[in-house]
Amino acid sequence: MTGNSSDQIFDLNTGHPRRSVILVIMCMSLVLIVSAVSSLNVAIPTIVRELQPSSTEQLWILDSYALVFAGFLLLCGALGDRYGRKHALILGMVIFAVASVLAAYADTPTQLIGYRAIMGIGAAFIMPATLSTITVVFPPEERAKAIAIWAGFAGAGGAIGPVASGLLLEWYWWGSIFFISVPIVALALASIIAVVPNSAELERHSLDYVGAVLSVVMLVSIVFGIVEGPESGWLAAPTLGAFAVGIVTAAVYVWWERRVEYPLLDPRDFLIPRFGLGALTITSAFLAMFGMFFLMTLYMQFVLGWSPLTSAVRLLPFSAVMIIIAPRNPKLTQRLGTGRTVTIGFLIQSLGFLIAAVGLSEDSSYWIVLAAVIPMAMGMAFLMPPTTNAIVSALPQDKAGVASAVNDTTREVGGAVGIALLGTLVTISYQSGIGDAAAGLPPELANIAEDSIGGAAQVASRLDPVVAAPLIEAANAAFLDGITVAFGTAAALGLIMAGTISRFYPSDTT
Numbered sequence: 001m002t003g004n005s006s007d008q009i010f011d012l013n014t015g016h017p018r019r020s021v022i023l024v025i026m027c028m029s030l031v032l033i034v035s036a037v038s039s040l041n042v043a044i045p046t047i048v049r050e051l052q053p054s055s056t057e058q059l060w061i062l063d064s065y066a067l068v069f070a071g072f073l074l075l076c077g078a079l080g081d082r083y084g085r086k087h088a089l090i091l092g093m094v095i096f097a098v099a100s101v102l103a104a105y106a107d108t109p110t111q112l113i114g115y116r117a118i119m120g121i122g123a124a125f126i127m128p129a130t131l132s133t134i135t136v137v138f139p140p141e142e143r144a145k146a147i148a149i150w151a152g153f154a155g156a157g158g159a160i161g162p163v164a165s166g167l168l169l170e171w172y173w174w175g176s177i178f179f180i181s182v183p184i185v186a187l188a189l190a191s192i193i194a195v196v197p198n199s200a201e202l203e204r205h206s207l208d209y210v211g212a213v214l215s216v217v218m219l220v221s222i223v224f225g226i227v228e229g230p231e232s233g234w235l236a237a238p239t240l241g242a243f244a245v246g247i248v249t250a251a252v253y254v255w256w257e258r259r260v261e262y263p264l265l266d267p268r269d270f271l272i273p274r275f276g277l278g279a280l281t282i283t284s285a286f287l288a289m290f291g292m293f294f295l296m297t298l299y300m301q302f303v304l305g306w307s308p309l310t311s312a313v314r315l316l317p318f319s320a321v322m323i324i325i326a327p328r329n330p331k332l333t334q335r336l337g338t339g340r341t342v343t344i345g346f347l348i349q350s351l352g353f354l355i356a357a358v359g360l361s362e363d364s365s366y367w368i369v370l371a372a373v374i375p376m377a378m379g380m381a382f383l384m385p386p387t388t389n390a391i392v393s394a395l396p397q398d399k400a401g402v403a404s405a406v407n408d409t410t411r412e413v414g415g416a417v418g419i420a421l422l423g424t425l426v427t428i429s430y431q432s433g434i435g436d437a438a439a440g441l442p443p444e445l446a447n448i449a450e451d452s453i454g455g456a457a458q459v460a461s462r463l464d465p466v467v468a469a470p471l472i473e474a475a476n477a478a479f480l481d482g483i484t485v486a487f488g489t490a491a492a493l494g495l496i497m498a499g500t501i502s503r504f505y506p507s508d509t510t
Helices: 019-038 040-051 055-083 085-104 109-137 140-171 181-195 209-232 237-257 267-271 273-303 308-313 316-336 338-359 366-394 397-439 443-451 453-460 465-504
Strands: none
Touching: 019 040, 019 055, 019 085, 019 109, 019 140, 019 181, 040 055, 040 109, 040 140, 040 308, 055 085, 055 109, 055 209, 055 397, 085 109, 085 181, 085 397, 109 140, 109 366, 109 397, 140 273, 140 308, 140 316, 140 366, 209 237, 209 397, 237 267, 267 273, 273 308, 273 338, 273 366, 273 397, 273 453, 273 465, 316 338, 316 366, 338 366, 338 465, 366 397, 397 443, 397 453, 397 465, 443 453, 453 465
């Protein structure tokens, strides 16, 4: 295989001579795009003041990036396989950087939503190319550890983004959280051009353009429905319409892929235990993790009264645990096997959610938060590296970009489901518990207070302290009831997944 700028031929069995440097570049690129998913949460209050978006526009400022990112992953992974993963990295970086600059100077909410969506296209080129490049440049005996390091940074990026945004907002304008990407992209681009070899599928088959279009429509529709459900209602026309389009398109996709000579992604690949169960594992794990970050941030800010930046900093141990433990996972997997290691990971993750479900209160110390978050991170560090390795190893190396894209797509879909599902469980419980406390308020204020704990805090700030105190107390209690239900559900899901993996994962596969 030939590199492009490094342009030397290297043996796949011995690996690229500069593979360690390439791994650093890939992890830097990965953290850049993963942190962009979560970094905007901290900046939303400032953006609301500056651009004055509606509540719906606020939602799509946050979600347009993830929606397009998830929808285009399969297509962009396939394009990288076909035309070169290095080319995909460079193109993705350029798109991401240009859109970031435009987003930094957006004048309207609509502009910001559009530029965030374009950033999602750039990220969809970058993310699968990082993982597939790693699988190519590392020899088989080193690949599992390299993927484990990649997985550690993939899990850590979600906690790093809010901290970086919070620090920038302390000194600069809101657009700085986008503009900071430019020097990072410039460094990554220079490094990619100088060091990273190009790789592509050895047999240049025609690209399945019909399957590619169907995959984009299918994924965008399904993720749109998941995102829109909590906002508009699960039975609202936009939600049901999106799911209907997604389901119909999925059926057409399966029909088409089973008949075309060179499918984008053959649905029968999911019958391969390592691949199918791996995709289910990543979806379930990130469902829990993204839901946790979303709800824990609300808990720390509205119940414990911590600032957004303080809350983000206090979640950094999650990243530290991932980065420390994940690279050590391959030795454990080699000893126990993938199935047992993933099972242990789900059990540890469930323990963290159980501690959160029963231990968090209005006056919890930071030690209780840590006691919940650290097992969650340890569980992810146990299950994510071997599962990622299993997914990308299950398909031929020519399809490394598509396999990587499946890993990334299940992660993004799982994250969207997690925020929607756990958020909905909290909302149902919260609205059930806040009713009596909000009943004595004027209808307009009551509606705001009943919508969310943030709404109750907003209403309380307008009221006399004597009236506000019981409202805040009731809101906190109702929210904590919801936290118990949501985190208890996440713990139960982890136990179900542990049983599923223990029962069905092939014992002879590591």
